[in-house]
Amino acid sequence: MKAMRKRLAATTGAALVMILPLVAIPAQAQADQRLQRLEQQISALQRAVFPGGDERYFQPEITPQQNPQTTDTSPSTSALTGVLERLESIEQQVARLTAATEVNENALSAMEARLAALEGGRAAVSAQPGSISTPSGAIATPGAGSGSAALPSPPPQGTPAPTPTPAPAATPSPARVAAVAAITKPVTGDQGEDEYTYGFRLWDAGFFPEAQQQLALYLERYPSHRMASYGRNLLGRAFLDAGDARGAATHFFENYQNDPQGARAGDSLLFLAQSMIALGDTRRACIALAEFGDTYAALATGRLSTTYAGLNGRVDCD
Structure with missing residues:
Protein backbone atom coordinates (compact mmCIF):
# COMPACT_ATOMS: atom_id res chain seq x y z
CA MET A 1 0.00 0.00 0.00
CA GLN A 66 14.56 46.10 -30.45
CA ASN A 67 12.16 44.19 -28.21
CA PRO A 68 11.91 40.63 -29.58
CA GLN A 69 9.20 38.38 -28.22
CA THR A 70 10.45 35.72 -25.90
CA THR A 71 10.25 32.15 -27.12
CA ASP A 72 10.92 30.64 -23.75
CA THR A 73 8.09 28.22 -22.95
CA SER A 74 8.55 28.43 -19.19
CA PRO A 75 7.83 31.36 -16.87
CA SER A 76 11.04 33.17 -16.03
CA ALA A 110 -1.14 81.30 -31.79
CA MET A 111 -2.30 80.95 -35.40
CA GLU A 112 -5.92 81.59 -34.38
CA ALA A 113 -4.85 84.70 -32.47
CA ARG A 114 -2.98 86.01 -35.53
CA LEU A 115 -5.99 85.33 -37.78
CA ALA A 116 -8.26 87.13 -35.33
CA ALA A 117 -5.87 90.10 -35.33
CA LEU A 118 -5.83 90.17 -39.13
CA GLU A 119 -9.63 90.02 -39.27
CA GLY A 120 -9.83 92.81 -36.70
CA GLY A 121 -7.48 94.90 -38.86
CA ARG A 122 -9.69 94.38 -41.88
CA ALA A 123 -12.75 95.36 -39.87
CA ALA A 124 -10.99 98.53 -38.71
CA VAL A 125 -10.11 99.44 -42.28
CA SER A 126 -13.67 98.83 -43.47
CA ALA A 127 -14.97 101.03 -40.63
CA GLN A 128 -12.91 104.03 -41.74
CA PRO A 129 -14.64 106.94 -43.53
CA GLY A 130 -15.69 106.11 -47.05
CA SER A 131 -15.98 102.39 -46.29
CA ILE A 132 -19.06 102.14 -44.11
CA SER A 133 -21.62 101.22 -46.74
CA THR A 134 -22.79 97.61 -46.82
CA PRO A 135 -23.18 95.45 -49.96
CA SER A 136 -26.90 96.11 -49.89
CA GLY A 137 -26.30 99.88 -49.71
CA ALA A 138 -28.22 100.24 -46.44
CA ILE A 139 -27.71 99.51 -42.77
CA ALA A 140 -30.60 98.56 -40.53
CA THR A 141 -31.37 101.23 -37.97
CA PRO A 142 -30.50 100.10 -34.43
CA GLY A 143 -33.11 102.39 -32.90
CA ALA A 144 -35.77 101.48 -30.36
CA GLY A 145 -37.97 99.48 -32.72
CA SER A 146 -39.35 102.44 -34.62
CA GLY A 147 -40.33 100.35 -37.63
CA SER A 148 -39.18 103.00 -40.09
CA ALA A 149 -37.10 102.35 -43.20
CA ALA A 150 -33.44 101.36 -42.99
CA LEU A 151 -31.05 104.27 -42.77
CA PRO A 152 -28.68 104.26 -45.78
CA SER A 153 -25.04 105.09 -45.30
CA PRO A 154 -23.62 108.23 -46.93
CA PRO A 155 -23.31 107.61 -50.69
CA PRO A 156 -19.81 106.84 -52.02
CA GLN A 157 -18.16 109.35 -54.30
CA GLY A 158 -15.11 109.38 -56.50
CA THR A 159 -13.21 111.76 -54.24
CA PRO A 160 -11.46 110.15 -51.24
CA ALA A 161 -13.08 110.58 -47.85
CA PRO A 162 -11.18 112.33 -45.06
CA THR A 163 -9.12 110.24 -42.66
CA PRO A 164 -9.95 110.06 -38.95
CA THR A 165 -6.87 112.13 -38.16
CA PRO A 166 -7.00 115.01 -40.66
CA ALA A 167 -4.31 117.63 -41.01
CA PRO A 168 -4.65 121.28 -41.99
CA ALA A 169 -4.69 121.73 -45.76
CA ALA A 170 -2.04 124.47 -45.69
CA THR A 171 0.73 125.58 -43.41
CA PRO A 172 -0.83 127.82 -40.75
CA SER A 173 0.32 131.37 -40.48
CA PRO A 174 2.32 132.53 -37.44
CA ALA A 175 -0.71 134.49 -36.26
CA ARG A 176 -2.89 131.37 -36.37
CA VAL A 177 -0.26 129.31 -34.59
CA ALA A 178 -0.11 131.91 -31.85
CA ALA A 179 -3.91 132.03 -31.58
CA VAL A 180 -4.14 128.25 -31.27
CA ALA A 181 -1.35 128.22 -28.71
CA ALA A 182 -3.32 130.74 -26.65
CA ILE A 183 -6.06 128.15 -26.14
CA THR A 184 -5.09 126.21 -23.05
CA LYS A 185 -5.76 122.58 -22.30
CA PRO A 186 -7.40 122.08 -18.89
CA VAL A 187 -5.83 119.89 -16.25
CA THR A 188 -8.55 118.40 -14.05
CA GLY A 189 -7.13 114.97 -13.30
CA ASP A 190 -9.42 113.27 -15.85
CA GLN A 191 -7.13 113.10 -18.86
CA GLY A 192 -9.89 111.91 -21.20
CA GLU A 193 -12.16 114.80 -20.33
CA ASP A 194 -9.25 117.23 -20.60
CA GLU A 195 -8.53 116.01 -24.15
CA TYR A 196 -12.20 116.36 -25.13
CA THR A 197 -12.54 119.79 -23.55
CA TYR A 198 -9.46 121.02 -25.39
CA GLY A 199 -10.98 119.82 -28.68
CA PHE A 200 -14.23 121.60 -27.80
CA ARG A 201 -12.35 124.84 -27.10
CA LEU A 202 -10.59 124.63 -30.47
CA TRP A 203 -13.92 124.03 -32.24
CA ASP A 204 -15.65 126.80 -30.32
CA ALA A 205 -12.85 129.23 -31.32
CA GLY A 206 -13.34 128.35 -35.00
CA PHE A 207 -10.12 126.36 -35.43
CA PHE A 208 -11.88 123.46 -37.14
CA PRO A 209 -8.88 121.56 -38.61
CA GLU A 210 -7.10 121.70 -35.27
CA ALA A 211 -10.30 120.61 -33.51
CA GLN A 212 -10.58 117.67 -35.93
CA GLN A 213 -7.06 116.56 -35.05
CA GLN A 214 -7.59 116.95 -31.31
CA LEU A 215 -10.97 115.18 -31.23
CA ALA A 216 -9.69 112.30 -33.38
CA LEU A 217 -6.76 111.95 -30.97
CA TYR A 218 -9.14 111.94 -28.00
CA LEU A 219 -11.31 109.20 -29.53
CA GLU A 220 -8.28 107.11 -30.42
CA ARG A 221 -6.89 107.25 -26.88
CA TYR A 222 -10.17 107.07 -24.97
CA PRO A 223 -12.73 105.22 -27.16
CA SER A 224 -14.78 104.12 -24.12
CA HIS A 225 -14.67 107.41 -22.21
CA ARG A 226 -17.95 108.73 -20.84
CA MET A 227 -17.70 111.72 -23.23
CA ALA A 228 -17.02 109.57 -26.32
CA SER A 229 -20.50 110.16 -27.78
CA TYR A 230 -19.98 113.91 -27.39
CA GLY A 231 -16.54 113.62 -28.99
CA ARG A 232 -17.75 111.71 -32.08
CA ASN A 233 -20.63 114.12 -32.57
CA LEU A 234 -18.40 117.17 -32.16
CA LEU A 235 -15.87 115.68 -34.59
CA GLY A 236 -18.64 115.50 -37.18
CA ARG A 237 -19.59 119.10 -36.47
CA ALA A 238 -15.97 120.17 -36.91
CA PHE A 239 -16.06 118.71 -40.42
CA LEU A 240 -19.51 120.15 -41.16
CA ASP A 241 -18.54 123.63 -39.99
CA ALA A 242 -15.36 123.42 -42.08
CA GLY A 243 -17.52 122.82 -45.19
CA ASP A 244 -16.85 119.09 -45.52
CA ALA A 245 -20.38 117.68 -45.42
CA ARG A 246 -19.31 114.25 -46.64
CA GLY A 247 -16.67 113.79 -43.92
CA ALA A 248 -19.18 115.10 -41.36
CA ALA A 249 -21.84 112.60 -42.51
CA THR A 250 -19.40 109.74 -41.99
CA HIS A 251 -18.74 110.67 -38.37
CA PHE A 252 -22.38 111.43 -37.57
CA PHE A 253 -23.48 108.11 -39.02
CA GLU A 254 -20.75 106.26 -37.10
CA ASN A 255 -21.72 107.85 -33.79
CA TYR A 256 -25.39 107.00 -34.27
CA GLN A 257 -24.76 103.47 -35.51
CA ASN A 258 -22.17 102.46 -32.89
CA ASP A 259 -24.04 103.82 -29.86
CA PRO A 260 -27.71 104.63 -30.59
CA GLN A 261 -28.30 105.19 -26.86
CA GLY A 262 -25.34 107.54 -26.50
CA ALA A 263 -25.75 111.03 -25.11
CA ARG A 264 -25.32 112.65 -28.54
CA ALA A 265 -26.59 109.87 -30.85
CA GLY A 266 -29.82 111.78 -31.53
CA ASP A 267 -27.87 114.94 -32.31
CA SER A 268 -25.70 113.02 -34.76
CA LEU A 269 -28.74 111.60 -36.55
CA LEU A 270 -30.19 115.09 -36.94
CA PHE A 271 -26.86 116.50 -38.13
CA LEU A 272 -26.62 113.57 -40.54
CA ALA A 273 -29.84 114.81 -42.12
CA GLN A 274 -28.31 118.29 -42.33
CA SER A 275 -25.22 116.86 -44.03
CA MET A 276 -27.38 115.01 -46.56
CA ILE A 277 -29.22 118.23 -47.33
CA ALA A 278 -25.88 119.98 -47.90
CA LEU A 279 -24.92 117.15 -50.29
CA GLY A 280 -28.22 117.47 -52.14
CA ASP A 281 -29.34 113.96 -51.14
CA THR A 282 -32.97 114.62 -50.24
CA ARG A 283 -33.95 110.95 -50.01
CA ARG A 284 -31.39 110.13 -47.32
CA ALA A 285 -32.09 113.40 -45.53
CA CYS A 286 -35.79 112.47 -45.31
CA ILE A 287 -34.99 108.98 -44.02
CA ALA A 288 -32.73 110.42 -41.32
CA LEU A 289 -35.35 112.99 -40.29
CA ALA A 290 -38.08 110.36 -40.11
CA GLU A 291 -35.89 108.07 -38.06
CA PHE A 292 -34.99 110.91 -35.72
CA GLY A 293 -38.65 111.80 -35.17
CA ASP A 294 -39.57 108.17 -34.41
CA THR A 295 -36.56 107.14 -32.32
CA TYR A 296 -35.91 110.40 -30.43
CA ALA A 297 -39.38 111.84 -30.02
CA ALA A 298 -38.44 113.57 -26.76
CA LEU A 299 -35.57 115.41 -28.45
CA ALA A 300 -37.77 116.24 -31.47
CA THR A 301 -40.23 118.04 -29.18
CA GLY A 302 -37.69 119.29 -26.68
CA ARG A 303 -34.04 120.35 -26.85
CA LEU A 304 -33.65 119.88 -30.63
CA SER A 305 -37.17 120.88 -31.67
CA THR A 306 -36.07 124.12 -33.37
CA THR A 307 -33.32 122.44 -35.41
CA TYR A 308 -35.64 119.54 -36.30
CA ALA A 309 -38.40 121.87 -37.50
CA GLY A 310 -35.92 123.98 -39.45
CA LEU A 311 -34.50 120.94 -41.32
CA ASN A 312 -37.99 119.63 -42.07
CA GLY A 313 -38.76 122.95 -43.66
CA ARG A 314 -35.76 122.69 -45.98
CA VAL A 315 -36.75 119.43 -47.67
CA ASP A 316 -39.93 118.04 -49.18
CA CYS A 317 -40.32 114.52 -47.82
CA ASP A 318 -43.83 113.80 -49.13
Missing part, protein backbone atom coordinates in the same frame (compact mmCIF):
# COMPACT_ATOMS: atom_id res chain seq x y z
CA LYS A 2 2.79 2.41 0.86
CA ALA A 3 4.54 1.54 -2.38
CA MET A 4 1.42 2.42 -4.38
CA ARG A 5 1.13 5.80 -2.65
CA LYS A 6 4.74 6.58 -3.45
CA ARG A 7 4.26 5.69 -7.12
CA LEU A 8 1.04 7.83 -7.27
CA ALA A 9 2.80 10.83 -5.71
CA ALA A 10 5.70 10.52 -8.09
CA THR A 11 3.37 10.28 -11.08
CA THR A 12 1.34 13.32 -9.93
CA GLY A 13 4.48 15.43 -9.40
CA ALA A 14 5.77 14.59 -12.84
CA ALA A 15 2.41 15.55 -14.38
CA LEU A 16 2.38 18.91 -12.59
CA VAL A 17 5.91 19.66 -13.79
CA MET A 18 4.74 19.06 -17.34
CA ILE A 19 1.42 21.04 -16.98
CA LEU A 20 2.69 24.23 -15.28
CA PRO A 21 4.71 25.47 -18.28
CA LEU A 22 1.73 24.77 -20.52
CA VAL A 23 -0.50 26.95 -18.27
CA ALA A 24 2.03 29.78 -18.23
CA ILE A 25 2.43 29.84 -22.02
CA PRO A 26 -1.08 31.22 -22.85
CA ALA A 27 -0.73 34.00 -20.23
CA GLN A 28 2.64 35.08 -21.62
CA ALA A 29 1.32 34.95 -25.19
CA GLN A 30 -1.72 37.03 -24.25
CA ALA A 31 0.50 39.68 -22.61
CA ASP A 32 2.72 39.78 -25.71
CA GLN A 33 -0.29 40.22 -27.97
CA ARG A 34 -1.65 43.10 -25.89
CA LEU A 35 1.77 44.78 -25.86
CA GLN A 36 2.05 44.31 -29.61
CA ARG A 37 -1.31 46.03 -30.12
CA LEU A 38 -0.28 48.94 -27.89
CA GLU A 39 2.99 49.34 -29.76
CA GLN A 40 1.20 49.37 -33.13
CA GLN A 41 -1.34 51.94 -31.91
CA ILE A 42 1.40 54.22 -30.58
CA SER A 43 3.35 53.93 -33.84
CA ALA A 44 0.22 54.96 -35.75
CA LEU A 45 -0.30 57.87 -33.34
CA GLN A 46 3.31 58.93 -33.83
CA ARG A 47 2.84 59.11 -37.58
CA ALA A 48 -0.30 61.26 -37.05
CA VAL A 49 1.28 63.69 -34.56
CA PHE A 50 4.81 64.15 -35.91
CA PRO A 51 5.53 65.67 -39.36
CA GLY A 52 6.71 63.24 -42.01
CA GLY A 53 4.71 60.43 -40.50
CA ASP A 54 5.17 58.25 -43.57
CA GLU A 55 7.20 55.11 -42.90
CA ARG A 56 9.67 56.22 -45.55
CA TYR A 57 10.70 59.13 -43.30
CA PHE A 58 9.65 57.94 -39.84
CA GLN A 59 11.25 55.12 -37.91
CA PRO A 60 9.23 54.14 -34.79
CA GLU A 61 11.24 53.94 -31.62
CA ILE A 62 9.57 50.69 -30.58
CA THR A 63 10.24 47.86 -33.02
CA PRO A 64 10.03 44.09 -32.75
CA GLN A 65 13.79 43.94 -33.47
CA THR A 77 12.38 36.40 -14.56
CA SER A 78 13.85 37.45 -17.92
CA ALA A 79 10.45 37.27 -19.66
CA LEU A 80 8.84 39.44 -16.97
CA THR A 81 11.71 41.89 -17.23
CA GLY A 82 11.17 42.14 -21.01
CA VAL A 83 7.48 42.91 -20.50
CA LEU A 84 8.29 45.62 -17.95
CA GLU A 85 10.86 47.19 -20.27
CA ARG A 86 8.38 47.31 -23.13
CA LEU A 87 5.74 48.85 -20.87
CA GLU A 88 8.23 51.49 -19.74
CA SER A 89 9.08 52.26 -23.36
CA ILE A 90 5.38 52.64 -24.16
CA GLU A 91 4.92 55.04 -21.24
CA GLN A 92 7.83 57.15 -22.49
CA GLN A 93 6.30 57.28 -25.97
CA VAL A 94 2.94 58.35 -24.56
CA ALA A 95 4.66 61.16 -22.62
CA ARG A 96 6.42 62.34 -25.80
CA LEU A 97 3.18 62.26 -27.77
CA THR A 98 1.38 64.21 -25.05
CA ALA A 99 4.09 66.88 -25.12
CA ALA A 100 3.95 67.05 -28.92
CA THR A 101 0.17 67.42 -28.79
CA GLU A 102 0.46 70.33 -26.36
CA VAL A 103 3.02 72.02 -28.60
CA ASN A 104 0.69 71.61 -31.59
CA GLU A 105 -2.26 73.01 -29.62
CA ASN A 106 -0.21 76.05 -28.58
CA ALA A 107 0.84 76.61 -32.19
CA LEU A 108 -2.78 76.40 -33.34
CA SER A 109 -3.83 78.87 -30.63
